[in-house]
Amino acid sequence: MTGPLDGVRVADLTTFLAGPFATQIFADLGAEVIKVEPPTGDSSRHIPPHMVDGDSLYFHAVNRGKQSIAVDIKEPAGRELVLDLLETCDILIENYRPGQLARFGLDRETLAARNPALVVCSISGFGVEGPDRDRPAYDIVVQAASGVMGVTGEVDGRPVRLGVPLGDMGAGLYAVIGCLAALSRRERTGPTQVDVSMLDAQIAFLGYLAAYELHAGGVLPQGRGHQSIATYHTFACSDGRDVAIAANTQPMWERLCHALDCAHLLDDPRFATNAARLDHRDLVREELGRHFAKAPGAETAARLRAADVPSSLVRTIGEALTHPDVVGHGALTEVTTAGGATVTVPGNPVVVDGVRGPGRRATSPSLGEDTVAVATRLGRSDDDIRAMLEAGAVVGRPGGGETR
Numbered sequence: 001m002t003g004p005l006d007g008v009r010v011a012d013l014t015t016f017l018a019g020p021f022a023t024q025i026f027a028d029l030g031a032e033v034i035k036v037e038p039p040t041g042d043s044s045r046h047i048p049p050h051m052v053d054g055d056s057l058y059f060h061a062v063n064r065g066k067q068s069i070a071v072d073i074k075e076p077a078g079r080e081l082v083l084d085l086l087e088t089c090d091i092l093i094e095n096y097r098p099g100q101l102a103r104f105g106l107d108r109e110t111l112a113a114r115n116p117a118l119v120v121c122s123i124s125g126f127g128v129e130g131p132d133r134d135r136p137a138y139d140i141v142v143q144a145a146s147g148v149m150g151v152t153g154e155v156d157g158r159p160v161r162l163g164v165p166l167g168d169m170g171a172g173l174y175a176v177i178g179c180l181a182a183l184s185r186r187e188r189t190g191p192t193q194v195d196v197s198m199l200d201a202q203i204a205f206l207g208y209l210a211a212y213e214l215h216a217g218g219v220l221p222q223g224r225g226h227q228s229i230a231t232y233h234t235f236a237c238s239d240g241r242d243v244a245i246a247a248n249t250q251p252m253w254e255r256l257c258h259a260l261d262c263a264h265l266l267d268d269p270r271f272a273t274n275a276a277r278l279d280h281r282d283l284v285r286e287e288l289g290r291h292f293a294k295a296p297g298a299e300t301a302a303r304l305r306a307a308d309v310p311s312s313l314v315r316t317i318g319e320a321l322t323h324p325d326v327v328g329h330g331a332l333t334e335v336t337t338a339g340g341a342t343v344t345v346p347g348n349p350v351v352v353d354g355v356r357g358p359g360r361r362a363t364s365p366s367l368g369e370d371t372v373a374v375a376t377r378l379g380r381s382d383d384d385i386r387a388m389l390e391a392g393a394v395v396g397r398p399g400g401g402e403t404r
Contacts, residue, residue, distance in 0.1 A: 002030055003028075003029045003030020003031075003352065003355075004029055004030060004352050005026060005029040005030045005031040006030040006031075008026070008030075008031040008032070008090045008091065008183070009031065009032045009033075009034070009088060009089045009090050009091075010023055010026045010027075010031050010032065010033045010034070010089065010090065010091045010092075010093065011034055011036060011082075011085055011086055011089045011091070011092045011093070012033050012034060012035040012036060012066060012093055013036045013082075013092065013093065013094040013095075013096070013101075014042075014093055014094060014095045014123070015037075015042045015043050015044060015095065016042070016043060016044050016095075016138075016168070017044065017058075017062060017139070017165060017168035017169070017172070018095055018123050018167075018168040018169070018171040018172045018175070018198060019093055019094065019095040019123050019172065019175070020035075020042070020044065020062040020063055020172075021062050021168065021169050021172035021173075022093055022121075022123070022171075022172035022173070022175040022176050022179075023035070023066065023093055024062050024063060024064060024065065024066070025172070025173075025176050025348075025350075026091070026176065026179075027064065027065030027066055028064075028065060028347075028348035028350065028356075029348070029350065029352075031091075032067070033065065033066040033067065034066070034067045034068075034069060034085065034089075034370070034374060035063065035066045035067060035068045035069070035365065036069055036071055036073075036082060036085070037068055037069070037070050037071070037367060037368070038070070038071070038072065038073075039070050039071075039072050039368075039392065039394075039395045041070065041367040042059060042063070044056060044058050044059045044062075045059045045367065047059070052337055052339075052341050052343055053337040053338065053339030053340075053341050053366075054339070054366075055337070055364065055366070057343060057345075059364065060335055060337060060343050060345065060364040061345045061346070063364050063365065064333075064335045064345070064362055064363065064364055065362065065363070066364075066365055067365055067369075067370035067373075067374065068365035068366065068367055068368055068369055068370055068371075069085075069368060069370050069371040069374050069375075069394070069396070070367050070368030070371055070394060070395035070396060071371070071393065071394050071395075072392060072393050072394070073104045073105075073106070074104065075391065075392070075393040076393075077387075077388050077391060077393035077394075078388070078393040078394060079104060079105050079106070081375060081378065081380070081388070081393070081394065082106065083106070083110070083114050084378045084379075085374065085378060086106075086111060086114060086115055086118060087114050087115050088378070089115070089118060090117070090118070090119060090183065091118070091119045091120075091121065091179050091182075091183070092111070092118060092119070092120045092121065093121045093123070093175060093179070094120075094121070094122055094123070095122070095123040095124065096122075097124065097133075097134060097136070098122070098124050098127075098128040098129075098133045098134065099133075099134075101122070108120065108191075108193060111191075112191040115191075116191055117191065118191060119179055119182040119183060119191075119192045119194060120191070120192070120193050120194065121175050121178060121179050121182075121193075121194040121195075121196065122193070122194070122195050122196070123171050123172070123175050123196045123198070124137070124195070124196075124197055124198070125137020125138075125141065125142060125197065125198050125199060126145075126197055126198075126199050127195065127197040127199070127200065128195050128197075137167075137198050137199070138167070138168075139161075139165040139166070139167035139168045139198075140161050140167070141167070142167040142198040142199045142201075142202050143161055143162060143166070143167045143202065144159070145199055145202075146167075146199055146202030146203050146205075146206065147202075147203075147206060147210075148162065148166070148167075148202050148205065148206065149161055149162075150221065151206075151209060151219060151220070151221050151222050152221060152222065153221050153223065154221060154223045154224070155220055155221050155223045157221070157223075159221070166202070166205065167198055167201075167202055168198070170198070170201040170202060170204075170205055171196050171197070171198040171201045173201075174196045174200075174201045174204070175194070175196045178194035178196060179194055181194075182194055208227075208228075209222075209227065212227060225281070225285070228278065229246075229248055229274065229278070230274075230277040230278045230280070230281040230284050230285065231245060231246075231247035231248070231252075231253060231256065231277060231284065231288070232245070232246050232247070232248065233245060233285055233288075234314060235285075235288060235289050235292035235293075236289070236292065236293060237292050237293060237295060237296055237297040237299075237300050238293055238294060238295055238296050239296040239297055240297075241296065241297025241298070241313060241314065242297065242313075242314040243292060243297055243300050243301050243304065243311055243312070243313055243314065244311060244312050244313075244314055245304065245309060245310065245311045246310040246311070247309060247310070248274075248310070249274075250273070250274070252309055252310065253266075253271075253274075253277070254266060255307045255308060255309050256288075256304070256307070256309045258307065259303050259304050259306070259307035259309055260288065260291040260292070260300075260303075260304075261291065262287065262288070262291045265284075265287060270283065270284075271284055271287075297313050297314075298313060301313040330347065330356055331346065331347055331349065332344055332345070332346060332347055333345060333346070333347030333348070333356075333362060334362060335362050335363065335364055336362060336363045336364075337363070337364050337366075338363065338364065338365060338366035338369055339366070367395065368394070368395040368396040368397070369396070369397070370396075371394050371395060371396025371397075372385055372396045372397060372398065375388070375394070375396075385398070386398060
């Protein structure tokens, strides 16, 4: 089975989450992704507490469909092997600190000389230029620095980190978008450098909240609600479960009131329009809250769904991952480790012509399992490969592995 990016080859010089998430998207869409790891491996292989076949579930969750070669880029022979590989690639994605790739001898000029059409994408925390370029960055750091954490949590509470690592994954998404844009035009323009800052990605995700703040100020933590819509909120039901609603339009508001047996609110001029409801948001939420509290969450959610009110029971992650909406839709996938174990992880959300995937293989690679096969494909002799293995320039199994 082929995918829309079949024939595209990506060199993955990334670690942890933002970069590996981006390159997994490429693999899911059919590109050949070759993960270039240091001899000790991607540091995410060792993240506790859940280990399968010697590698962390964290690693297995974002590295399916890739090949792995283990190379010491600081060794001349290792660096040369990577350069040979990059001559055959369409895209290089890396997330070292700015300038580190150049210190390895893989500066832009060298890369352009070896492969003028190569798209080089660099993911960094705070950009490749400016006073903060050398600051280390992780998801929680850019969520804090961007203001995302400052608008997350209850209005009178402490700032809260998003439960999903949007700081990393948002940068990964923008990296893919930038690379695909560069691929579409590189034949006309030559080498292309794509730079994605995790901080910039978070600022972009602020969206209308940033516009509100810059225009008028006063943007506060969003809590359970919305800055602009009074009936975009969650409410507690009689059993303690919460139901989320998004009654954004007048017809939705009317259907909500009928479904909750509070149609009398439709005659109250304070709630007559979206603007009026926003002006009296505390009161409208108090009124709705009393009616939500009359029945259990599942029953209330069912009534709202039957009335075509955009809504959902607030599920735990365990409930979500076992719900027919997720399982039946194919949103999860099974990944086989190199040791033969099977783990279930979130799958590829992009469906092309009715097909999810394909991914070249639903397998997470063991460290360096493809080193020998890739080196052979690049024209290295058995003696050369043996010498690199013995010198520690690469890590792999002599005579092992086949390029997939």
